[in-house]
Amino acid sequence: MHSFGHRANAVATFAVTILAAMCFAASFSDHFNSPSPTASVKILNINWFQKEANGNDEVSMTLNISADLSSLFTWNTKQVFVFVAAEYETPQNALNQVSLWDGIIPSKEHAKFLIHTTNKYRFIDQGSNLKGKDFNLTMHWHIMPKTGKMFADKIVMTGYRLPEQYR
Amino acid sequence: TASGTLLPVDAAAAHSEQIRSITPPRRRPLLRLLPLPPPAESPKMDWQGQKLAEMLMQLLLVASAVAAFVVGYAMADFQLMLLVYAGGVVLTALVTVPNWPFFNRHPLKWLDAAEADRHPRPQVSATPSTVGKKKAGKNK
Numbered sequence: 001m002h003s004f005g006h007r008a009n010a011v012a013t014f015a016v017t018i019l020a021a022m023c024f025a026a027s028f029s030d031h032f033n034s035p036s037p038t039a040s041v042k043i044l045n046i047n048w049f050q051k052e053a054n055g056n057d058e059v060s061m062t063l064n065i066s067a068d069l070s071s072l073f074t075w076n077t078k079q080v081f082v083f084v085a086a087e088y089e090t091p092q093n094a095l096n097q098v099s100l101w102d103g104i105i106p107s108k109e110h111a112k113f114l115i116h117t118t119n120k121y122r123f124i125d126q127g128s129n130l131k132g133k134d135f136n137l138t139m140h141w142h143i144m145p146k147t148g149k150m151f152a153d154k155i156v157m158t159g160y161r162l163p164e165q166y167r
Numbered sequence: 168t169a170s171g172t173l174l175p176v177d178a179a180a181a182h183s184e185q186i187r188s189i190t191p192p193r194r195r196p197l198l199r200l201l202p203l204p205p206p207a208e209s210p211k212m213d214w215q216g217q218k219l220a221e222m223l224m225q226l227l228l229v230a231s232a233v234a235a236f237v238v239g240y241a242m243a244d245f246q247l248m249l250l251v252y253a254g255g256v257v258l259t260a261l262v263t264v265p266n267w268p269f270f271n272r273h274p275l276k277w278l279d280a281a282e283a284d285r286h287p288r289p290q291v292s293a294t295p296s297t298v299g300k301k302k303a304g305k306n307k
Binding site: 019029074 | 211212217218220221224225228229231232235236239240242243244245248252256259260263264265266
């Protein structure tokens with residue numbers, strides 16, 4: 001503290017240290033947020049359902065995805081990554097998880113949405129297990145922060161069933 | 168006898184010459200009389216000022232951080248928090264980094280040279296340790 005340079009160095013060093021503490025506090029404040037998101041996915045149509053040449057089943061379907069994820073956003077949220085996955089069980093795998101659609105919600109104003117679309121990614125099974133298969137549609141989200149810890153959660157929606165016959 | 172009288176005269180002359188060469192010149196050097204100019208250096212903050220500057224720096228930065236966090240949290244605006252904190256850091260730097268007059272209110276006062284005369288350095292007296300040895304020798 002005995003010279004201009006020493007005092008400037010002390011201010012800069014202490015300021016950066018406290019900035020780190022402030023970022024930590026901002027990330028910690030996200031723990032006090034209690035989100036209450038809602039989501040609903042309807043399958044409007046099975047467009048086609050075939051066995052591929054390599055023996056795997058593949059499905060194309062039209063989805064109606066609606067959700068209100070506004071409560072996930074805090075002052076520390078940069079964006080929310082959300083995706084819809086089909087989850088089911090086969091003799092080969094206890095959990096099969098196939099992503100059908102995903103999106104990035106950049107702000108709170110865009111967090112309430114309704115999307116009518118075919119599945120963005122192919123719904124392909126590792127084998128030929130999809131005839132008459134019951135499955136869940138699960139909406140997952142990852143809350144990406146400006147600084148600190150990322151939170152992830154999901155909503156599971158049940159009661160979906162594929163047709164018994166190929167179309 | 169003539170040669171006897173000449174020898175001490177020559178020796179005395181040589182001795183007096185040696186004495187003259189050994190004796191340093193009496194004249195004082197001119198530099199000793201002139202006072203040395205003070206070194207041209209930047210003014211330094213005194214000790215109390217340095218302590219005050221450090222305490223003030225820490226206090227202002229912590230207060231800025233708390234204010235920034237409260238404003239950012241209340242307005243739900245992360246960028247506003249960073250802007251308020253940046254403003255606080257700039258203000259802190261302006262207040263504590265330059266050597267302002269209020270950091271120099273307690274200059275250190277050195278003692279006068281007269282104090283050295285009033286409190287002279289204590290003289291170290293040598294103890295007579297050889298006397299003991301001599302006594303022992305005599306006794307034997």
